[in-house]
Amino acid sequence: MLSKRLRGKSLMSVNEIPLLFRVVNVVKRMDFIDEITVATTDLIADDPLESAVKDLNVKLFRGDSLNVLNRFTEAADDLDEHDTIVRFTADNPLYSPSISTEVYKKHLDAKADYTHIDGLSHVVPEFFTVAAIREADKLTNSNFDKEHVTPFFRKNTHLFKVLKLPNDFEGLRPDLDPYFTIDTNDQLNAFEAMLSALDYDNKAVHLPQLYQYLDTIKHQPHTDKLRIKLHNTYVGEDYPTYLIAEIGQAHDGSLGILHSYIDAIAETGVDAIKFQTHIAAAESSKHEPFRVNFSYEDKTRFDYWKRMEFTKEQWKEIKSHCDDVGLEFMSSPFSNAAVDLLEEIGVKRYKVGSGEVNNFLLLEKIVRTKKPIIISSGMSSYEELDKTVEFLKRNNADISILQCTTSYPTQPEQYGLNVIGELKERYNVPVGFSDHSAKMETCIAAATLGAEILEFHTTFSRGIFGPDAKSSLTIDELKKMVIAIRNIKKALEHPIDKNDNSKFEALKNIFEKSLSVNKDLPAGAIIKFDDLEAKKPKGYGILASQFNEVIGKKLKRNLKTWEFLNEKDLV
Template sequence: MNKENQTISLGSVSIGEGKPCLIVPEGGDNHRGSLAAAKEIAHSAKEAGASIIKFQLHLPEEEMVKKGMEETSSSMFKNWGSLYGFIEKNLLKPDEHAQLMEYCKTIGIQYFCTPFSLKAAELLRDMGVSAFKIGSGETEDMPFIEEAAKMSKPMVISTGMSTWEEIGLTVDVMKKSGTSFSLAHCISAYPPKKTSQLHLGVIREMRNRFGVPVGLSDHTPPEGVEDSSGKKISQEETIWGAIGAGAAFVEKHFTLDRNAPDADSNFSLDSKALKNLIQTVRAAEEAFDKERAVFDQEKPVWIWAKRSVVAVRDIAAGEMLNRSMITSKRPGTGIRSKEYHKIIGKKTKRSIPAGSIIQWEDIEI
C-alpha cells in the first residue's frame, strides 16, 4: 500500500493506517420512519460501544423511477410492493435527519449518512455532516460522484456489484477531485450464504491497487455462513479474516429487534451482538499486532530452545579459538550462537572442557 490518503476523518472518528478497525453500525431504515426509533437505535449503538452510527437519507422521487422499481424490485420487497414502496413507508424526512444528527451529538456518537441522490447529498452538506457514505448502487454513477466530490466531504464508497474497471473510474474521479475517500468491499447479497461468496481477498487487493483505506460492508448474518464442506463459519471468523486482510472498518446492519418486520432484520445485529462484535474486533486487533520481540510468555521456552556456543573438544587456557573448536547446542545460557564470530581468533582465559557451554568470561575480549 502506498502512502496516499492513508487516514480519513469522518468527524469525531477516523479510519486508516494506525487506527483501530472502526465498527460502523448501519441503522439504515430499521427505524421504520420513526424519529424516536432512530434515536433509540443511535442510543443503543452507543451503549453497545460504537462511536459512530449510520443512517440513510432517501428522497424517492430524486433517486428512483417508481414504475421501473415496481418491475425490478417487487420480489425482494414484496411486503411493500417494491423498494420504492418500502422507502416511502419507512423514510425519515430531511428535518428529522437534522434532529437526529443533533441528538447524536448530544449523546456523543458520530452521525454518518448515505445520500441516495444528489439532492440528498446537498441537504446533508447544508446540515453540516462531516462525511458521506456512498452506496454500491452509486459507485459508477459518475454525474453523482463528480458533484458529490465537489462538496469536499470525505467519502466512504461501497463497491458491491462493481468490476475493477468501474471501481477504477470512481477512484480516478475522487483522486482528481482532491477529496479524501475510502473504499468498502461489499457483496450486495442479502445475505451471502457461503464463504466462497465473501471474496475477502479483495480488501488487500484494493489497498494495493488504489492506496486508500479499505473496509468491509458486511451482510453476513449473525449465525454465519457455510464453507464448501457444509461447516458453519461464524460471523466473528469472517470479521477476523477481514481484519487480517487489512480492513480499516467493518459496517454491519443494526436493529433494535431482529424479529421486526424490516427488510434487513435477518442479517442485522442487535445490541448484544454488536457489543460482542466490537469486543471481538478489539481482541482480533491484539492478535494482529505487528510487534516482533522476545515476549514475556516466550521467555520460559527461550532459555532452553535457543542455542549457545559449545566446545567441541577440550580447549586449553590461552588457546586461540577457531571455527573447528566450537559448535552450537541448546540451551541458550551461554554465548549466543548468533555471536560465534565474535570469539573466533580470541584467546581463552581458562581451560574449557569438551561439551561445555562457553561464557563471555571464558574469553579474552
Template sequence: MNASSGKNNPKQSLTIADRLVGDDHPCFIIAEVGNNHNGDFDRAIALVDAAVAAGADCAKFQMRKLDEVYRASSLSGKDDDLAVEYTLDLLRRFELTTEQQRRVAAYCASKNIQYLCTPWDASSVATLETFGVQAYKVASADLTNLPLLAKLAATGKALIVSTGMSTSDEIRAAAKFLDDRSAPYVLLHCQSTYPAALHNIHLRFMETLREIHPLVGYSGHERGIAVSIGAVAMGAVLIERHITLDREMEGPDHAASLEPEEFKALVSGIREVEAARGKKLAERALSQGELINRENLAKSLVAARDIPAGTVVAESDIAVKSPGQGLSPLKMPALIGRPLNRAMAKDDYFFQSDLDNGAATARRYRFDRPWGVPVRYHDTERFLEICQPDIIEFHLSYSDMERDPAAYLSGTYDLGFVVHAPELFAGSKLMDLATPDEVLRRYSLEQTQAVIDITRGLKKFFPKTKRPPIVANIGGFTMDEPLSPERKAECYRIFAASLKELDMDGVELIPQTMAPFPWHFGGQRHQNIFIFPEESAAFCAKHDLRMCVDISHTKLAANHFGFDFGEGLAQLGPHTAHLHFGDAKGLDGEGLQIGEGEIDFDAIGAVLRKHAPGASFIPEIWQGHKNMGEGFWTALERLEGRI
C-alpha cells in the first residue's frame, strides 16, 4: 500500500509485547534512558526504578557498535570537526557493555516494565534479538538508513520511528519503504534539538504525519511536560521523553530530560487527559452531573394558568420557568395544539407524557420481599392514594428537619418506614461521620442525632415498625484523589468512634454502599469507604451493623475497580437490611431507569434471593418522583418477577 494512503491503512494498531498501541488504547509511554546513565550500571538500574515508579510502559536504552556507525577516520579524530569529536568522546565514556545491557533487560523483566532499545547498526540488531526485545526504536538519524530499516523490518517486531531532522519527502519515502515490507510501525513527530524551542515544535505536524500513516506519536525534547500532554490530547498514541536523575549532569540529553518526579507528573497528566478525551461521539452525552445541574438550573415548560383537562393547549397557556424538571422549551411547538389529558394548576410542569399517550401509573405490585417507594413529607399522602406499598422511605432534606411531620401525616399507617438521612445540611455542609476534621465530624454527629430523634418521632405514625432503619451516606470522601490504605483505615476507625457517640435507641443506622465518584453539588469527588463489598461486610460483622445496598452504586464500583459484581452482592447479602434498585452504566452513570444500563437484574435477583431474601427495597431512580412517580412505576413494572 502506498504510504500516502494512510487513511485507508488497515493497521490502526500494533502490539508491543502484550500492549496494544493505537487510537482506542492507552497511550504507550516510553521513558528514554538513552545514555543518561553516563556509563554507570547502577545509575541505569536507578533510572529503570524511576521509570517504574513513574508508571511508564517501558524503559528504553541505546546500543551502538562505534566501528560500524562511524568512519574509521572519524574514530581516529583525523578529519572531523569538534562537534563530532565531542560526541564520540561522550559515547566512548557513556556506553554500557553488551553484558550490562543484558542485565538491565533482565532487571526490567523482573520489574514488569518493557526493556526497549534503539539499535544504531546491524550488529546491535543481531545482539538485541538474542535479548528477546519486543520492539525497536529507530532514531531520527536513521530514518533514511534503508539497510538498517530493512534489517529491523525483517525481525517482524513493532518499530517506533522518529522523524526529527527529516523532510516531509524523506518521511514519506521511509514510510513507503516500511509499508512495502508490511512492517508494523508508529511515526513519531520529533524536533531533534535538546532542549527544543517551543516555536519550533509545531505539534500540528502530527496531522500531516497521520495522512502518511495512521499511527502517530510524539518524541519530545522540550522543557516541561505541557507540550507532551498536549500531544496526547491531539491524538498521539505513543509518547517518548528522556528521563534523568539530574538535569545538571554531563551529557547532551540531560538538559532536555525530565527528572523522576516530573516524569511521574507527565504520566499522571497523560492518563488524566486520556480519561477526559474519551472517544469520538456521534451525539453529545450528558453526564450525570450535568443532568443534575440541568434539573436545577435549566428551564421547563409550565402552565401559565390553571388549565382544565381536555383543553387544547395554546401558546398563552405555556410559560417558560426554572427549574428544568419538566418538558424542555424546545418541545413548545409540539405541545401547542394538543388536547390536555389532565387538569393542571398554574406553574405545574408539562411532561413528555403530555405529548405521548399518558404517564405510567401505579398498581399493586407483587414481590417476594417488602417493597416501597421513596417519598417526601409533602407527597406521602398522594403516593399512598395511588399505590399500596409495604414500606415508604422518607428522603429528608435539611429543610424537612425543621418541619413538623404532623402537618403532613395523620393517624396511623399499616406499613413500615425507612428514613434516608440528608447528605447535605444547611450551610452547604456535607455529612461526614468519618472525617478527621473534628469540627465537621461534630457537626455531622449533631445533625445525625437530630435525624435519629426525628425518626423516633415518626414511629407513632407507623406503629408496626419497631426499629426503623436510617439510611446514611457516611462520608469518607475526598476532593482531588483517593486516600491511601492507611488513611482509609483511619476513616473507618473514626466512623466506628462516631457510632459510639450516637444515641440510637429504637432505631438502626444502616450505611449505604457508595459509588466511587459520588456527585456533590453537581460535581464529582472520590469516595473512599463502603465501596468494596468484602471491606464493608467485614466492618459490619465487627460492629454489628447492617447496610443499605445500593445496587447502582455497587455496580459502578465493580466497573471501576474490577471486582465481581455478583460475588460482591453475595458478600454483602448477610449484612443487608434494605436495598435501593437502579440501573448503572460506566463509571458514574447512577440511578438509571431499570433496563437502561448494564445490570442483569435476573442474575442479581437470583443472588439476592439466596443471600438477602428478607431485605426490603425501593426503586431509586433519578428524578423518578416526577409526574406523580412515573419513573418509580416504570421501574417496579420492570423489576416485578425478577428480584
C-alpha cells in the first residue's frame, strides 16, 4: 500500500477490480500452486489488506516493512526446505499461467535454488527454494538485498545454483514487458485502456493477443508516453527525477574497481549507473592532447583510452551485474564501433557526451537503433544545438537534453541553471542537468528548477587518480543528495493551495490568540490600545485581529489583569 509512486495501488481499482484481486485470481489459475500467501508489512497503512485477503480466501502474513527478505523467510517458517516459493508481485496483474508453468518445470528439472527470466519479467514470476531464501537471509547484511530479495541470488552464483532463462523464453517479448506493470497513474490509465479494448474481463485473452494489441498502439502518435515506458523510462514532469551516477573512468581500467562501484552505487537509490565505452583505434589518434595531464602511466591520450577498453564479454558481465542489483546500465559511445558493441551488450538508451553533439555521423548511427537519446549541451551554442535537435526530431528520435557546463570542477557562476527553463521552452522535450561541480547543492537546485534528469560524476574519493575525481560526488554525499532530491520532487508534486487553510483549523485554535487586558480595569473604563494584550488560545475572547473594533468602547464590568475580553464585557 506504501508504493512510492502510486500510494494504495494494491487495492486500487483496475476497471472496477482491485489490483491485488486481479493478481491472486491469475495465480489461482496455475495448477502447480498449492497455497497462496499475501505477504505485507505490519504497518497500519497496510491494515486494509487484511480484510481484503479474507475476501480472497488466501493466507496473510505481516512482517517487517523494510526487510522484505526476512518477511519471506518468516512467512515460509512452516515449509520444508525443499519446497518452492513462487514470487509474484502485486503490481503485475497479467502473469502468464502457461509460460509460468514451463518455467516451474525447468526450475524442478534443473534442481535450481533460484530461477528467473533474464532481466526479470512482469508476466513470469521468480522461483526459489525455501532453503535458499533462508540462507540468503542469514548471509546478507545489505539493505538493498533485504528490500529487493532476489538480487542476492543473482550476484552470488557461486553460493546458489541459479537458472537464468532467456528473456524471449517461450515467445516472451522483453521489448513489450514494461507495459505489464502498474507503477504510475499513467500506466494505470494505459492498462485499463488495454483491458477495455480487448474486453479482457469478459473473454479469454492470452499473451499473444496482448502483444498484438501493444504492437498496434505503440506506433500511434497519441501514445508517446507509452513508447517511453517501452524502454522502461520514467522521465518527465509526471515521473520521479531520473538519477544517473556517472562512473566514467573512475575505475581507471580496473574491472575489480568497476564492479565495486556497481555495488556501492546500488545502495544510494539512483536509477542508473553510467560508464563510457572507448575503442581507442576508432575514436582517437596519437595526436589527441590530454584535457588534464594527470597520467603518469600513459604517454598519450590514445594510450589512456586504450587502457580504458574492456572486451565484449567483460562489458556483458558489467551489464549483468547492473541488472542484478537493480541499476540501469548506461554507457556513452564515442565511436560508431562503440555503438555496435553496446547494441550487442543491450542498452536501453544512449547518452551522448557534450563533445559529440555535433558528430552527426555518430548521431546517425545512434538514431538507427531507434532508442531514446539523452544529449549533453556542454560546449554547444543554441545555433549548434538547434541543428542537432532538428536532425534528431526529423529522424523521430526520443530525445532529452541536459544543461551542462564543460568545466572541471564547475564553479557556481558557471552552472547555467537558467538554461534549464530555456531548454524546456525552446525544444519542448524532457530537460535535465549534467553536473561536474562536486557539490550536492547544484543538483538539488536543478531539481527544484524542474530538471527531470540529473547526471553527476561519482567517486570513492576526490583524492584518487583520474581526470574527473575532483569534479565528483563521494558515495556518502550521493546518498544524502538522492534523499534530498526525492523529497524535493515530492514537494513539487504537491502544490499548496493558499486559498484553502481549512486543514489548519485545529492548529489555528491553538496558535492564534484572544484579546485580554494587561491591567486591572474598572467598569466604565474606556479601552485604549495600551490596555490590551493577546493571549493563547483562540476562542476565549475577542479575536486579536479585531482589536481596532474594541478601542474606545466602555467596559460593563471590572476586569482583572490578564483576564480575557469578550463582547459581553463591553457596553
